[in-house]
Amino acid sequence: MKQTRALVEGAILVSLFAVLMMISLYIPLIGTFLLLTLPLPAMIQTIRHGVKPGFFMGLVSLPVTLIAGSLSGLAIAFPVIAAGILMGFHYRKKEPAQAIASAAIAYMVSLVLLLFISIQFLGLNLIEEANQSYNESFKMSETLIKQFGNSKETAEQMELIKEQLKQTQYLYPTVIVIFSGIVAFLNHLIAKPILRRFALQVPPLKPFRELKLPQGTIWLYLLTILLSLAPAEEGSAFYSFILNASTMMGLIIAIQGFSFIFYFCYAKKLPTVLPVLFLIFGLLTPLLYLVRILGIIDIGFNLREKIKKS
Structure with a gap:
């Protein structure tokens, strides 16, 4: 049956x-x-x-x-x-x-x-096709910008964007x-x-503020930083590996930092919208580096226990 x-x-x-x-x-x-x-x-x-x-x-x-x-x-x-x-x-x-x-x-x-x-x-190499499309778009943008002026500052900004685009092409993983x-x-x-x-219950996820990564995450993050200091030829497999590993570990540490901010606001009974705004603002600004530091301190020194005691 x-x-x-x-x-x-x-x-x-x-x-x-x-x-x-x-x-x-x-x-x-x-x-x-x-x-x-x-x-x-x-x-x-x-x-x-x-x-x-x-x-x-x-x-x-x-x-x-x-x-x-x-x-x-x-x-x-x-x-x-x-x-x-x-x-x-x-x-x-x-x-x-x-x-x-x-x-x-x-x-x-x-x-x-x-x-x-x-x-x-x-x-069909989809990655090469995407890279070619990005390069063509960049050239079109560069041509349009030069039509409105070709100052030294504009040239420097375009060079910076070009360098960032080149690095992005290695970040497909x-x-x-x-x-x-x-x-x-x-x-x-x-x-x-x-x-x-359908009468099928899905258990809820734990709140984001309760996310706590193991302490070994810090050592992995430090290892990627040390490896990134080693000389690597641009375009090599090692260069791509280091770039992706450091980007991923930086993102993971930042997630831990944002989790701590949510926990802190919850513990201090601050408005819920505050950590959400901080998350949006932090992802779009250099404030992300500060969030990473918070994530490292939270993992290594258990800041949450200190907040509980206070």
């Missing part, structure tokens, strides 16, 4: 997945939002019936997707189905944080595989990690209210 029910529900969810996929591919505005709901069918099936029925449902969805959305649909289907199954598995175990992390990893692996396949089998994490988190936010409609 249970197996029959799982098969019937799986067939319904496969149909739902195909409809969502078609809308996502062919209706621009609504489709962009619905892309974030695509893991839901596999997620629901896995939560209700387990990993094997969820995997089987996902497997059946692939040929259906190929018919409904061609190869582009299939490229989207693989990561969202994998993310849905993994999130459903962790939701069954009441592990929302692990659900987001596992979905992010699924997206990261899928994006890397997609880049590999496009280069090796299709002869970091971009993939951040993009995957954001998409997985949005999947979680969208899934919570929808799963409740």
